Amino acid sequence: MHLEPDFDAPEAWISEGLPFNAFGKTLRRRFGGRIQRVSIDAGFTCPNVDGAVTRGGCNFCDNRSFSPSRRVRLQQVHQQLTSGIVTVRERYSKVAGFIAYFQPATNTYAPVEQLREVYELALSINDQPEFHDLIVGMAIGTRPDCVPESVLALIEELAAKSYVSLEFGMQTIHDDGLRWMNRAHTHADMINAIDRSRGRGFEMCGHVILGIPGETHAMMMETATEVGRLGFDAIKLHNLYAVRGTPLGDQVLAGQIEMMGRQDYVQTVVDFLERIPPSVVVERISGDAPSDFLIEPKWCLEKSSLRLDIEGEFAKRGSRQGSHFVAPDQPPSDRPVPSDQTPDSIRQMIEKRGRLPVLKMEP
Numbered sequence: 001m002h003l004e005p006d007f008d009a010p011e012a013w014i015s016e017g018l019p020f021n022a023f024g025k026t027l028r029r030r031f032g033g034r035i036q037r038v039s040i041d042a043g044f045t046c047p048n049v050d051g052a053v054t055r056g057g058c059n060f061c062d063n064r065s066f067s068p069s070r071r072v073r074l075q076q077v078h079q080q081l082t083s084g085i086v087t088v089r090e091r092y093s094k095v096a097g098f099i100a101y102f103q104p105a106t107n108t109y110a111p112v113e114q115l116r117e118v119y120e121l122a123l124s125i126n127d128q129p130e131f132h133d134l135i136v137g138m139a140i141g142t143r144p145d146c147v148p149e150s151v152l153a154l155i156e157e158l159a160a161k162s163y164v165s166l167e168f169g170m171q172t173i174h175d176d177g178l179r180w181m182n183r184a185h186t187h188a189d190m191i192n193a194i195d196r197s198r199g200r201g202f203e204m205c206g207h208v209i210l211g212i213p214g215e216t217h218a219m220m221m222e223t224a225t226e227v228g229r230l231g232f233d234a235i236k237l238h239n240l241y242a243v244r245g246t247p248l249g250d251q252v253l254a255g256q257i258e259m260m261g262r263q264d265y266v267q268t269v270v271d272f273l274e275r276i277p278p279s280v281v282v283e284r285i286s287g288d289a290p291s292d293f294l295i296e297p298k299w300c301l302e303k304s305s306l307r308l309d310i311e312g313e314f315a316k317r318g319s320r321q322g323s324h325f326v327a328p329d330q331p332p333s334d335r336p337v338p339s340d341q342t343p344d345s346i347r348q349m350i351e352k353r354g355r356l357p358v359l360k361m362e363p
Contacts, residue, residue: 011278011279012029013025013026013278014278014320018320019310019311019314019315019319019320019321020273020282020285020314020320020321021278021279021280021281021282021321022281022282023234023281023282023283023284026281030163031096031097031136032096033094033095033096033097034092034094034095034096035095035096035097035098035099035136036088036092036095036097036098036099037098037099037100037101037139038080038081038084038085038088038098038099038100038101039080039084039101039103039104040077040080040081040084040100040101040102040103040122041080041103041104041105042077042102042107042118042359043356043359044102044104044105044106044107044109044110044359045105045106045109046105046106046109046143047106047109047143047145047146047184047343047345047346047349048182048183048184049105050349052343052345052346052348052349053145053184053185053343053345053346054182054184056182056247057182058181058182058183059180059181059182059246059247059248060181060209060240060241060242060243060246060247060248061246062243062244062245062246062249062293077118077121077122078121078125081098081100081122081125081135082125082128082131084098085098085125085131085134096136097133097134097135097136098134098135098136099135099136099137099138099139099163099165100122100123100125100135100137100138100139101138101139101141102118102119102122102138102139102140102141103139103141104141105141106141106142106143106146107140107141107142108140108142108146108147108151108155108350109142109143109146109346109349109350110350110356110359111350111351111353111354111355111356112150112151112154112350112351114355114356114359115151115154116154118359119138119140119154119158120158122135122138123135123138123158123161123162135162136162136163137162137163137164137165138158138162138163138164138165139164139165139167139205140155140164140165140166140167141167141169141207142166142167142168142169143168143169143183143185143189144168144169144170144185144189144190144192144193144194145185145189145193145342145343145346146342146346146350147166147193147196147197147342148340148342148346148347148350148351149196149340149342150350150351151350152196152197152200155200155202156200156201156202158202159200159201159202160201163203164201164202164203165202165203165204165205165233165234166197166202166203166204166205167205167206167207167236168190168193168194168204168205168206168207169183169207170187170190170206170207170208170223171183171207171208171209171212172187172208172209172212172215172219172220172223173187173190173222173223173226174187174212174215174219174222174223175187176214177212177214177215180212180213180214181212182247188341189341190206190230191230192338192340192341194206194230194231194232195230195335195336195337195338196337196338196340198231198332198333198335198337199333203233203234203281204231204232204233204234205232205233205234205235205236205281205283206227206230206232206234206235206236207235207236207238208223208227208235208236208237208238208272209238209239209240210237210238210239210240210260210265210268210269210272211239211240211259211260211265211268212240213257217268217271220268220271220272221271221272221275223272224271224272224273224275224276225275225326227275227276227277227280228275228276228277228280228325228326228327228328228332229328229332230332230335231331231332231333231335232280233279233280233281234280234281234282234283235276235280235281235282235283236282236283236284237269237272237273237282237284237285237286238284238286238287239259239260239265239286239287239297239300240259240260241259241287241288241289241294241295241296241297241300242257242259242294242295242296243289243293243294243295244293244294244295249295252295252296253295258296259296259297260297261297262297262299262306262309265286265299265306266306266309266310266313267313269285269286269310270310270313270314270317270319273285273321273322274319274320274321274322274323274324274325275324275325275326276321276322276325277322277325277327278320278321278322278325280321282321285306285307285310286300286303286306286307287300288300288301288303
């Protein structure tokens with residue numbers, strides 16, 4: 001179900017006295033119980049890794065630290081999903097359903113018919129008696145320059161049958177920051193992608209990184225304002241953190257870059273959430289990595305106390321998500337649909353090349 005932001009609608013989370021529109025509570029309301037994501041690594045790569053737009057990947061990226069599925073030997077999609085469900089059930093006694101989360105790398109970066117097979121394979125787990133109807137939907141992580149019309153049409157088709165969230169790595173609206181990361185796309189790509197995705201029946205989530213070197217507080221608030229202007233359904237906030245074996249990690253170890261401090265991060269998250277629409281679902285408010293990968297900041301490992309600090313800051317201010325939101329002059333639903341600006345080099349890899357043998361599908 002697509003959630004078009006309604007700036008005048010009362011929000012359930014507000015009536016519950018919550019400081020922000022938390023993801024877990026939203027899923028409980030939507031599906032009637034606890035919903036857990038299971039990370040899947042289908043073997044995708046990225047266009048800033050394989051040379052389609054550049055090489056080297058993002059300077060902060062070691063997917064082993066971001067995704068549990070890349071810390072073990074890759075299994076087939078089916079095996080990853082079923083074993084993940086079993087593991088979560090052992091940890092939590094009451095789970096109503098699961099979201100198949102295609103997380104590492106760029107999960108729309110493959111021939112379209114192969115994408116169809118991978119996505120439908122995940123949803124087909126519901127056909128097995130022991131997992132009947134446990135998969136309530138999918139989340140698909142991607143880049144804004146990797147969603148040509150053929151891909152969006154496929155995701156729209158799947159969203160007509162199941163919950164689907166398309167998660168864009170926006171990171172920041174500032175192109176200097178995107179260049180520093182070696183993203184090899186611009187914010188114009190993000191605008192083009194979301195304006196073409198709107199109204200297709202799937203959820204649009206934006207991933208944002210706070211604490212990018214060179215970005216001031218005012219610049220991060222400009223990114224917050226853009227969330228409302230473009231009409232994201234959901235947002236993920238991550239603190240920039242450095243892990244071993246990455247260019248960023250090397251710079252932090254050399255003393256060339258410092259990570260944002262804990263209190264600064266708490267203040268920035270609350271400032272950010274105060275400026276986005278109350279309808280936007282907040283899927284994450286921080287990021288972390290396993291302690292054996294993580295260099296800095298160490299405080300991001302303290303997820304529970306960090307969340308309490310953020311909630312406490314809202315209480316101290318007497319504010320909540322959306323308290324300082326200013327609706328854009330043009331509602332997102334009125335924004336025109338632009339032409340597809342997917343780079344030709346990426347389009348060729350998605351629409352012209354043959355099947356990829358590396359994708360972890362069933363034989």
